[in-house]
Amino acid sequence: MCVGISLAFNPLKKTPMIRLDGKTALVTGAGSGIGQCIAETFARAGARVIVAELRVEAGEATVQRIREAGGRAESVALDVTSESEVSAAAVRHPVVDVLVCNAGIGHVGTLLTTSGADFDRVMAVNVRGVFNTMKAWLPGMVSRGSGSVVNLASTAGLEGLVDRFAYSVSKHAVVGITRSAALDHARSGVRINCLCPGRVETPFVLARIAEYPDPAVAAREMASTQAMGRMGQPQEIANAALFLASDAATFITGVALPVDGGWTAGMFPKG
């Protein structure tokens, strides 16, 4: 099971009903949080998982956990911002049936308080990283006539988000990449979708909460953004990724699926 995070809510049984037997899945940023949980969930569903991660030790730790649970995984050191590194990885691992472009970074700031360098860094990881990764593995999928891509966007890719200017711009771009590429390849047998999570309890979010003067208040406020009044768990995002990646979703492409406890459903009383 995905570790390091409260798992009080874990709807997925140990052996998922949706299967990825015989498939190879590559997950970027799989050394932490949502990516780690997707990698472990896909392995439990029968996939061989390639854990592609910038922080090599974190990636290897995910591989270790998957192997200890009886799954198949290997790690690849990968910086998604480097086109040459990504294309070299695609030469070493040419056959990928399921590609999850999950690696991403956050950033706090408005347009006025975001430096050009910070803006470029967020775009390099969150947008160029997805572009590089899809450009490396999509041709193989198209030539084989099958495959599924799941990108990690965000509710901030569907709506603006206060004080998260660069992040929100980057996630709107991920939705755009997903929809445009899905249309371009709709008849190729390759499906391309993205997930738009609300706030999910991962190291990414917990570190941000810890920076607030009163972390308990910040956590409550972040939970209240979701209509359900709580943050999501990585497993809840991994479940949706598994569905989109699998043959249970063969008529779904170009979708930006909110997995957000009702955040983007409309207005609701907060608290």
Ligand SMILES: NC(=O)c1ccc[n+]([C@@H]2O[C@H](COP(=O)([O-])OP(=O)(O)OC[C@H]3O[C@@H](n4cnc5c(N)ncnc54)[C@H](O)[C@@H]3O)[C@@H](O)[C@H]2O)c1
């Ligand atoms: N946690 C949330 O609330 C939330 C909400 C919406 C969307 N998301 C998105 O989900 C994805 C995962 O978020 P998370 O909360 O699990 O984050 P996280 O910080 O816990 O994990 C992200 C992982 O990506 C890796 N990474 C960063 N830059 C990389 C690079 N250049 N190349 C390869 N790997 C790199 C990191 O080392 C880390 O292991 C991100 O794209 C994020 O924007 C998260």
